[in-house]
Amino acid sequence: MKDLSLHLLDVAKNSVAAGARHVSIALEEDAAGWLTLTISDDGRGMSPEFLAQVTDPFTTTRTTRKVGLGLPLLRLTAEQTGGSLDIQSTVGVGTALTARFFRQHLDCPPLGDMAGAVALLIQGSPDMELTYRHTTPRGDAALSTAELRDILGQDVSLAEPEIFAWIQDYLTEQENEAAVDPSPAVGIEGEVL
DSSP, rough: SSSSSHHHHHHHHHHTTTOSEEEEEEEEOTTTTTEEEEEEEOOOOOOOHHHHHHTTTOOOOOOSSOOOHHHHHHHHHHHHHHOEEEEEEETTTEEEEEEETTTTTTOOOOOOHHHHHHHHHHHHTSSEEEEEEEEEEEEEEEEEEEHHHHHEEEEEEEEEHHHHHHHHHHHHHHHHOOOOOOOOOBBBTSBBO
């Protein structure tokens, strides 16, 4: 996948497919150049046997095809930057995924359109409770569907096109204010490219 927002969208869609009613997405960027993506849900969870194989491309719950590339590609992307992927899951409780990326590494993809990805998740699953927080050394971008419902009223669907556009614009503005200035890429031996 060409950017991290597409990985986020793929993993969060897995949460929705697992019956999650609550999904929490957190992006944390630190001053040392590390980005940590955490996605947790209250979906069905995975058995220990399935969890042990979940990053194998030939392990999938899909019935339409025999391969699942989302988690294997996310793990590969994280590890190529010197990072890691950790998945914790309990049947009947939910799943928590944490991926770490070294943002200054040459192989680290750009963030992409996080605001668009979050807005699309909300529009596609308007009844789900979603919280999103992107923390950087310069500030935060955050959104909670529970707070939106409190403001708009419970009878307003978050799938409405006007709501989708507002969410995307609101998060884009916050993301731009909190954006970390791009740092130079770092090569294999640690030299600045």
